[in-house]
Amino acid sequence: MARKLTVTPGDLNFAMLRETFRGPVEVHLAAEADGPIDASCQAIENILSSGQTVYGVNTGFGLLANKRIEPDQLAELQRNLVLSHAAGTGSPLEDATVRLLMLLKMNSLARGHSGVRREVIDMLARFLDEELYPVIPSQGSVGASGDLAPLAHMSAAMIGEGEAKLKGVTMPARDALKKIGLEPLVLGPKEGLALLNGTQVSTALAMKNYYKIKRLYNAAILTGALSIDAIKGSDVPFDARIHTVRGQKGQIEAARLYRSILLKSEIRQSHADCDRVQDPYSIRCQPQVMGAALDMMDHAARILLIESNAVSDNPLIFSEDEDVLSGGNFHAEPVAMAADVLAIAAAEVGAITERRISLLIDPHLSELPAFLVKESGLNSGFMIAQVTAAALASENKSYAHPASVDSLPTSANQEDHVSMATFAARRLGQIAENLAGIIAIEYLAAAQGIEFHRPLKTSAPLEDFMALLRAEVPPYDKDRFFAPDIEAAKRIVMSREIDTLIDKHMPEWGERDAQLI
Secondary structure: OOEEEEEEOOOOOHHHHHHHHOOOOEEOHHHHHHHHHHHHHHHHHHHHHHHOOOOOOEOHHHHHHHEEHHHHHHHHHHHHHHHHHOOOOEEEOOHHHHHHHHHHHHHOOOOOOOOOOOHHHHHHHHHHHHEEEEEOOEEEEOOOOOHHHHHHHHHEEEEEEEOOEEOOEEEEHHHHHHHHOOOOOOOOOOOHHHHHHOOOOHHHHHHHHHHHHHHHHHHHHHHHHHHHHHHOOOHHOOHHHHHHHHHOOHHHHHHHHHHHHHOOOOOHHOOOOOOOHEEEEOHHHHHHHHHHHHHHHHHHHHHHHHHOOOOOOOOOOEOOOOOEEOOOEEEEEEEHHHHHHHHHHHHHHHHHHHHHHHHHHHHHHHOOOOOOOOOOOEEOOHHHHHHHHHHHHHHHHHHOOOOOOOOOOOOOOOOOOOOHHHHHHHHHHHHHHHHHHHHHHHHHHHHHHOOOOOOOOHHHHHHHHHHHOOOOOOOOOOOOOOOHHHHHHHHOOOOOHHHHHHHHHHHHHHOHHHHHH
16 A cells, blocks of 8 residues: 655655655645745746746756747747657666655745746646656766766656656556546646756666665674674673773664574583683674665765755746846765765675675684585585685676766767766665675574574574575585575565564664654
């Protein structure tokens, strides 16, 4: 059943964005939006009636901004803009991304600085209500003058061009409109430009992938804790006093989480008086690395939430002052840098996770059977699974190269510095996919390590975590076809079962995202 959302312009929160990412939503625009929307439309009418020349209202675009367009050509101007800019390529964006970007575009336009009619905003809401999602190619935006090509494909569906998916079935957009009882939209002055300008695609991609990476981060905390018990690691590095004197917020929170997860582990209690002095960095420095990643992820989330509520088209209408101002809010540099930060954080989570897998299979460090299997030699166990994890971690190091430091001039050098935000946000999906594979392999390896300590149990949260895996994958007693086990573990670490486990055992952690702002 679709979740009902009431949108007050400029007031989207994490919970609303998360619900839109997870599944269909029905959207109602709060009544207080009417006044600002009407005022901005009236400002456009006043401009036209006064004979002023204003960029995007009665001029060409980009380098053609000095070309004045006659009044009887303004509707054709906006239609031509949409059709000419719908020049994307590549595989279509996922439904979750399209839902998010339409919600963000609605929210931005409804703030009343874009000069679009309520009719335009209501059509986007109707698309969401009816699960009508324009088919939007994923490539073709450089993240300034906004996400022009992908937003043009969204807008093309509104005017009955291109393709759309209606409840999962792809068809011509005009047919989809007819099936839900809508006529193609005839765009008014500036409306095409307002729809095309903006950072909603890059922001939606980044926000969607933030949620994926955050869930994987939580899974990596769990697999990392499982590895600590698997090698009978020391609990001293997680002592609160160590982290308090450094003062890094994420590190303090991560250490507290590890202490909570490992509490009352029988395995831990069995070696409380051992003489081990120090564990390798991938074990004892988890709070430092995961804490730094958490701080960066929190920072990125704040930037993306601000951008989700931003007005990022051009020009902007300030009806109370009767001003129309041309600026550069469509430049998605904040999104690009936030996506780069997320990429670096996710790559580092994967890098330290892979090092723990390597540790687990090395009997000299783990004190577990070589490659985590009995009769090693006859059996290779986790030998090549670790190689797979290394390959994925290495890929992510390349993907984590900042996209925001790149720029390639466009539009005959009128748009001479761009953000590359859309690619920065889109490549997070591949990073998340790779990270899931690395975490899945540690999940399998650490769980196998725990099996060698039976009948001793690990902590209650980790026993529940083990149970999720053992419902799909039995322990290893000898070599078998390995790939299906990795895929089963990936499904778990990418699933909402991780959220459920966190909410059950650490509810305060599950609620923290809502408190970021």
